[in-house]
Amino acid sequence: MGEENAEAAEPRTLRGARATAARRRAREDEIIRATRTLFDTVGVRDAQIEDIAQAVGINRAIIYRHFSGKExxxxxxxxxxxxxxxxxxxxxxxxxxxxxxxxxxxxxxxxxxxxxxxxxxxxxxxxxxxxxxxxxxxxxxxxxxxxxxxxxxxxxxxxxxxxxxxxxxxxxxxxxxxxxxxxxxxxxxxxxxxxxxxxxxxxxxxxxxxxxxxxxxxxxxxxxxxxxxxxxxxxxxxx
Structure with missing residues (x-):
């Protein structure tokens, strides 16, 4: 009961920020897993951002929202x-x-x-x-x-x-x-x-x-x- 009250008392903006951060981490993990799979199947040299984005089901621009670049x-x-x-x-x-x-x-x-x-x-x-x-x-x-x-x-x-x-x-x-x-x-x-x-x-x-x-x-x-x-x-x- 105490935890429920604490959660209810938590500001809505803070709960929203935590949920957003969790979604961001999950998407980053998904991109990294797709990159690793591509590395192990076609190799690093042939791994392209477009292929990674396609494997995740997102636009390549979204990858650059999570990572500064390919490197x-x-x-x-x-x-x-x-x-x-x-x-x-x-x-x-x-x-x-x-x-x-x-x-x-x-x-x-x-x-x-x-x-x-x-x-x-x-x-x-x-x-x-x-x-x-x-x-x-x-x-x-x-x-x-x-x-x-x-x-x-x-x-x-x-x-x-x-x-x-x-x-x-x-x-x-x-x-x-x-x-x-x-x-x-x-x-x-x-x-x-x-x-x-x-x-x-x-x-x-x-x-x-x-x-x-x-x-x-x-x-x-x-x-x-x-x-x-x-x-x-x-x-x-x-x-």
């Missing part, structure tokens, strides 16, 4: 991938295992998930191709904060293992989050390399040779690189 919509859609990747990374991390084994497990979880969803790689690389100035011009502050929180998921899962390795003396990482950011970027490059499956080498002096490289080989070398960077001493501490 912001794609950035917000990336958050869903990041949340899923963070979840599988945390699930793969057995804190009772030695930290080198934990590092392998979380790195494999990231790489396998990225290999499974190439649209994630395209979307993430598209954002990385832009400068900070370009991002802040095309993506609103609120969306950037949401994106940053999304990125903290996988970055934090990796940095947590690096921090624990520092405590046991098995890793020597001066700035775990700096290395986590670098490994995130490098792993995206490795995932793109795995999609191309083309390895350029020297067949004869000065003569390039191109051959196919399997996914498992790319993953194995990427994880080796991750470990090498984690166990290396900080160069600033060397004589």
């Amino acid at each position: 912001e919509l794609f950035a917000v859609t990336l958050i869903g991938y990041l949340d899923e990747i963070a979840e599988v990374m945390r699930a793969a991390d057995d804190e009772s295992a030695p930290t080198p084994q934990r590092l392998t497990s979380v790195a494999e979880a990231f790489l396998d998930r990225g290999h499974e969803y190439p649209a994630f790689v395209d979307c993430a690389l598209d954002l990385l191709s832009k400068s900070a100035e370009e991002l802040f011009e095309s993506v609103s502050e609120g969306a950037m904060i949401r994106l940053g929180r999304g990125m903290l998921g996988p970055l934090g899962a990796l940095a947590h293992v690096l921090e624990d390795g520092n405590k046991t003396g098995e890793f020597h990482v001066d700035d775990p989050f700096m290395l986590a950011n670098m490994l995130y970027t490098q792993s995206l490059g490795a995932l793109q390399f795995a999609r191309n499956q083309l390895l350029v080498s020297e067949g004869a002096p000065g003569v390039p040779a191109v051959r196919r490289v399997p996914w498992e080989a790319v993953k194995r070398h990427t994880i080796r690189a991750v470990h090498a960077m984690a166990v290396a001493d900080d160069v600033d501490d060397r004589p």
